[in-house]
Amino acid sequence: MAPAGSRMQEMKRTKIIDIFSPELIGKEVSVMGWVRTRRGNKHVQFVALNDGSTIKNIQIVFDLEKFSDDALRNITTGSSLHVTGRLVESMGKGQSVEVQADSFEVFGTADPEKYPLQKKGHTLEFLREIAHLRPRTNTFGAVLRVRSALAFAIHKFFNERGFFYLNTPLITASDCEGAGAMFQVTTLDLNNLPKTEDGKVDFSADFFGKSTALTVSGQLEGELGATALGAIYTFGPTFRAENSNTPRHLSEFWMIEPEMAFYDITDNMDLAEDFIKYCVNYALDNCMDDLEFLAQMYDPELINRLRHVVEEKFVRLTYTEGVRILEESGHKFEFPVYWGADLQSEHERFLVEEHFKRPVILTDYPKEIKAFYMKQNPDGKTVRAMDVLFPKIGEIIGGSEREADYDKLYTRIEELGIPMKDMWWYLDTRRFGSVPHSGFGLGFERLVLFVTGMTNIRDVIPFPRTPNNAEF
Ligand code: 4AD
Numbered sequence: 001m002a003p004a005g006s007r008m009q010e011m012k013r014t015k016i017i018d019i020f021s022p023e024l025i026g027k028e029v030s031v032m033g034w035v036r037t038r039r040g041n042k043h044v045q046f047v048a049l050n051d052g053s054t055i056k057n058i059q060i061v062f063d064l065e066k067f068s069d070d071a072l073r074n075i076t077t078g079s080s081l082h083v084t085g086r087l088v089e090s091m092g093k094g095q096s097v098e099v100q101a102d103s104f105e106v107f108g109t110a111d112p113e114k115y116p117l118q119k120k121g122h123t124l125e126f127l128r129e130i131a132h133l134r135p136r137t138n139t140f141g142a143v144l145r146v147r148s149a150l151a152f153a154i155h156k157f158f159n160e161r162g163f164f165y166l167n168t169p170l171i172t173a174s175d176c177e178g179a180g181a182m183f184q185v186t187t188l189d190l191n192n193l194p195k196t197e198d199g200k201v202d203f204s205a206d207f208f209g210k211s212t213a214l215t216v217s218g219q220l221e222g223e224l225g226a227t228a229l230g231a232i233y234t235f236g237p238t239f240r241a242e243n244s245n246t247p248r249h250l251s252e253f254w255m256i257e258p259e260m261a262f263y264d265i266t267d268n269m270d271l272a273e274d275f276i277k278y279c280v281n282y283a284l285d286n287c288m289d290d291l292e293f294l295a296q297m298y299d300p301e302l303i304n305r306l307r308h309v310v311e312e313k314f315v316r317l318t319y320t321e322g323v324r325i326l327e328e329s330g331h332k333f334e335f336p337v338y339w340g341a342d343l344q345s346e347h348e349r350f351l352v353e354e355h356f357k358r359p360v361i362l363t364d365y366p367k368e369i370k371a372f373y374m375k376q377n378p379d380g381k382t383v384r385a386m387d388v389l390f391p392k393i394g395e396i397i398g399g400s401e402r403e404a405d406y407d408k409l410y411t412r413i414e415e416l417g418i419p420m421k422d423m424w425w426y427l428d429t430r431r432f433g434s435v436p437h438s439g440f441g442l443g444f445e446r447l448v449l450f451v452t453g454m455t456n457i458r459d460v461i462p463f464p465r466t467p468n469n470a471e472f
């Protein structure tokens with residue numbers, strides 16, 4: 001009963017993930033965590049304690065001969081506890097071991113009248129409104145552990161292949177990529193903007209002496225790294241100010257962008273395929289408890305789908321062939337499909353889920369719907385783009401071989417009216433020691449979406465940023 005007994009303070013804490021090891025049975029242990037549930041009768045109370053280290057709870061048994069009802073009154077759902085006691089094999093169903101409490105301390109109470117997670121079974125929509133507390137649910141615990149494991153797998157994958165981790169700037173002065181609308185960054189007084197003679201905002205008075213914004217991609221700077229270090233990858237936040245309220249778009253998301261000198265489009269596709277398979281496999285090898293929980297709760301097919309992706313060779317075909325398949329399918333799409341159209345998620349998913357029944361890498365898109373830097377094909381119409389399309393997700397990776405020829409790149413920049421003053425440093429990669437090179441971008445949350453089987457991208461990032469939503 002002694003709340004802060006000296007013995008309690010001396011004893012080393014065991015994380016719940018480590019408590020299920022057989023050699024601890026019969027030993028005194030000390031555990032800390034948050035109460036998930038409490039139930040019982042006049043003789044004994046059972047508390048399910050979770051410390052976030054695993055989806056599993058440890059059952060704590062309070063014998064009411066040792067503890068009075070009153071002593072236990074603050075042990076309610078959401079409160080935090082430190083318990084010491086003996087670890088014993090459990091008689092009850094559902095757990096292998098339990099702790100018979102000898103002493104405990106409540107770190108912090110959680111008023112049952114007010115704690116929003118008092119009851120189970122909240123909808124994901126409701127949990128988005130309490131994003132500050134939702135990490136304490138089983139679902140978000142599982143998703144966030146898988147997310148963390150995938151981030152580690154990504155660094156491991158590139159590190160094992162000799163890639164260097166390059167940090168590219170988040171604040172940028174050019175919107176060369178054209179990947180999306182940008183968030184402006186300024187310290188100008190918005191209520192009193194300095195103006196030039198012709199009435200425009202005078203950005204020369206701004207913090208950087210020019211107009212700046214948050215980056216939509218680290219690629220262009222990534223190319224500077226790749227043409228020096230050989231092979232790099234970036235892994236950082238990316239910002240897009242489109243007003244797209246879909247289950248697959250965030251205004252702030254994380255992107256992984258490898259960029260490799262001396263890689264052509266085929267090398268690029270091989271790397272992308274190996275990379276995704278490695279990450280999915282890593283989750284299967286290291287996150288099975290969480291994946292099984294998510295499969296059971298939301299998506300019974302999840303684990304099969306993950307295994308399938310790891311085992312299957314991805315289909316590789318050109319945009320032109322893909323469009324022909326879609327046109328000849330007889331399927332009624334919401335958006336029309338024709339050569340030159342930007343493919344919608346419904347088209348991508350049709351190819352992957354209905355037609356081929358495995359991931360597809362689509363290449364050689366019309367140059368009009370792709371970025372200026374992609375390598376032009378001899379046909380004059382298409383570029384060496386590659387998008388990796390996934391079941392349930394649609395586009396998960398976008399990339400290309402890059403145009404390495406200075407004159408062709410220069411001409412394309414002019415054609416598209418991109419200000420040359422923004423491009424001089426980028427063009428220098430093609431002026432000095434230009435090399436064939438390639439790269440791609442993987443949307444991290446789209447990968448987490450795929451691996452966890454969740455259906456809304458807002459549920460795989462701790463604090464989602466979407467139009468009209470930046471509360472937490
Ligand atoms: O296809 P995107 O726009 O490609 C680029 O930005 C290139 N610079 C990548 C490169 O070649 N280095 O974006 C790449 C990926 C998409 O395939 C998608 O997975 C993800 O980033 N993505 C988003 N994820 C969440 N929310 C958004 N608004 C996203 N926009 C793109």
Ligand code: MG
Binds near residue numbers: 395397398
């Ligand atoms: Mg894309």
